[in-house]
Amino acid sequence: MLSAIIIVGPEIREEVDSGVSAEKVASEFAREAAQLPPSTPLACVEVLGRSVVGRLIDELGRAEIGATSVFVDATVAPRQAGIDSSTNVTFSVSEDPWDMAAQKLAADVETETISVMRASAFVEFDFGDFLQSHREQGKVVTRAFDHERPLDLWVIDRAAVTDGEDLRTILQRSMPARYSVRGYVNRLEHPRDLRRLVVDSLTSRCQLRPQATEIRPGVWIDESAQVNRDARIVAPAYIGRGSRVEAQCLITRCSNVESNCQVDYGTVVEDSSILSNSYVGIGLDLSHSIVDGNNLLSLERNVTLEIADPCVIRPNRVARKEKNRHSPIIFGFGGAQFAPAEEGSR
Numbered sequence: 001m002l003s004a005i006i007i008v009g010p011e012i013r014e015e016v017d018s019g020v021s022a023e024k025v026a027s028e029f030a031r032e033a034a035q036l037p038p039s040t041p042l043a044c045v046e047v048l049g050r051s052v053v054g055r056l057i058d059e060l061g062r063a064e065i066g067a068t069s070v071f072v073d074a075t076v077a078p079r080q081a082g083i084d085s086s087t088n089v090t091f092s093v094s095e096d097p098w099d100m101a102a103q104k105l106a107a108d109v110e111t112e113t114i115s116v117m118r119a120s121a122f123v124e125f126d127f128g129d130f131l132q133s134h135r136e137q138g139k140v141v142t143r144a145f146d147h148e149r150p151l152d153l154w155v156i157d158r159a160a161v162t163d164g165e166d167l168r169t170i171l172q173r174s175m176p177a178r179y180s181v182r183g184y185v186n187r188l189e190h191p192r193d194l195r196r197l198v199v200d201s202l203t204s205r206c207q208l209r210p211q212a213t214e215i216r217p218g219v220w221i222d223e224s225a226q227v228n229r230d231a232r233i234v235a236p237a238y239i240g241r242g243s244r245v246e247a248q249c250l251i252t253r254c255s256n257v258e259s260n261c262q263v264d265y266g267t268v269v270e271d272s273s274i275l276s277n278s279y280v281g282i283g284l285d286l287s288h289s290i291v292d293g294n295n296l297l298s299l300e301r302n303v304t305l306e307i308a309d310p311c312v313i314r315p316n317r318v319a320r321k322e323k324n325r326h327s328p329i330i331f332g333f334g335g336a337q338f339a340p341a342e343e344g345s346r
Contacts, residue, residue, distance in 0.1 A: 002131070004065045004115040005104065008041050008053060009073030009097040011118060011152060042188040043119040046258050046276050048201055048238050049211030049222065052188065053119040057089055063127045066111070069104055071097035102167035111158050116171065118152035122197055124183030124207050131155060137177035141170070145178050146185045153181075183207075191290050192299050195273055199254040202236035210238045210256075222259075240276070262316050279316040 043052040050058075053070070060068050067088050074093045094100040105114060113131070125144065130153070134142035140160035144153035154171055161170060184206040186197045201208040202218065210220040218235025221227060225239045234252035239245060240259040248266040251257060255269045258276040263269060267280055270287040274280060278291050290297040293315035297304045307313050 002066055002113050002115070003108065003111045004060050004068045004117065005101045006053065006056065006068065006070045007097050007101060007116070007118040007152075008044060008070065009118070011120065041119060042191070042194055043121070045194060046240075047194065047197055048208065048220070048256055049240055049259070052122045052197075055122075055208065056117065056119060059127070060115075061088065065115070069101070071100050071104075073097050098167050102161075102165065102170070105156075105158070105161045105167065108158070114156050114158065116154040116156055116167070120152050121185060121187040122206070122208060123151060123153065123181060123185050125153075125181045126183075130179050133179045134177065139177040142177040142179050143171075144181050146181045148185075151181060151185070153179075155179075191297055195271075195290065195299060198238075198256050198273055202238065202254045202256075212238060212240065260316060277316050279310075279314045281312045284312070 041053075043056075045051060057068060057070070065088070067090070070089065070091045072091070072093050074095055092100060101116070105111075108114075113134070115127070115131075123144070123146075130142070130144065134155040140157045142155045144151040154176070156170065184200070186193055186200070186206070188194060188197070197206070197208065200206045201210065202220075212220040212222040212225075214220050216235070219233050219237055221233070221239045222241040222243070224241045226244045227233060227239060228245060228247040228249070230247040231245045231249040232251070233239065233245070234250065236254050237251045238256040239251065240257060240261070242259050243257050243261040243263075245251060245257065245263045246265045246267075249263050250268045250270075251263070252269070253271040255272050255274075257263060257269070257274045258278075260277045261274050262279045263274065264280060264282045266282060267284040268286065269280070270285075272286050272289045272291070274286075275290065275292040278293055280286060280291060288298065288300045290299065291313055294307045294310070294313055295304055296307055296313060
């Protein structure tokens with residue numbers, strides 16, 4: 001029997017001499033420059049209608065995994081993270097998700113092989129091939145690698161699990177077998193990686209696809225979105241569910257407007273992402289940026305601004321009826337807080 005565990009929380013820290021790359025150090029510096037905490041799980045942010053962790057759960061379902069357990073760090077994620085519990089998916093919040101995952105492994109005596117994944121990157125790989133490689137190499141732990149460094153993807157034999165032992169210790173105590181990932185990898189280490197994932201999806205450089213209808217080549221609009229007939233949507237672009245684009249607006253150059261947003265009269269959105277539940281005001285020229293509520297991140301200058309004037313940008317309140325849909329969490333650039341969509345309406 002095969003099961004899966006997804007961790008939404010802190011990474012396994014590598015030793016200094018274990019090959020941590022200069023790119024990783026640079027990435028952490030970039031996060032600090034953008035006022036973004038290292039623990040922020042970008043994999044939980046809605047991208048083209050569905051978060052990366054949500055898409056991962058969907059993929060595991062298609063791979064006919066027996067059961068999937070999702071453990072979320074309570075310090076960096078809310079109780080509702082856009083992930084629904086179902087027959088084969090359980091969702092738990094913990095102060096130490098790694099410890100809870102270890103307890104799950106120790107208790108699950110019927111499972112022979114477990115896939116352990118930390119939701120931190122968008123990775124395209126063949127799960128069946130990964131499992132087959134693990135079996136052929138004959139080690140108790142197999143870890144995925146790309147051409148740069150290790151990925152937080154493992155396959156582990158149940159026999160390797162000792163009751164009470166820390167899962168991180170199990171995964172690190174011996175040299176694992178290596179599995180080479182040759183497909184697309186986006187590590188989501190900085191918000192600019194979120195933008196790159198959108199661009200790569202809209203230009204078919206990866207397999208991630210928008211969750212909406214492609215009304216004409218390169219333009220995806222959800223059936224519940226409202227686009228004024230005097231607005232222009234220039235391919236490639238995406239408009240998410242429940243969002244409104246007012247008259248004389250222009251959405252262009254791989255821009256995405258996620259769910260329950262409003263782009264007001266005459267605003268131009270170019271090469272930018274507007275994250276869920278955000279309002280963008282009248283007559284603005286938004287380019288090379290990410291908007292989340294009243295936070296604006298300039299990707300050109302790598303700086304985050306908190307906009308005090310609600311007429312410019314602000315959180316967009318959504319109707320109560322949207323509450324229980326696959327609502328993404330609101331991504332706070334300036335802190336480690338994740339919050340559910342606000343209730344009520346303006």
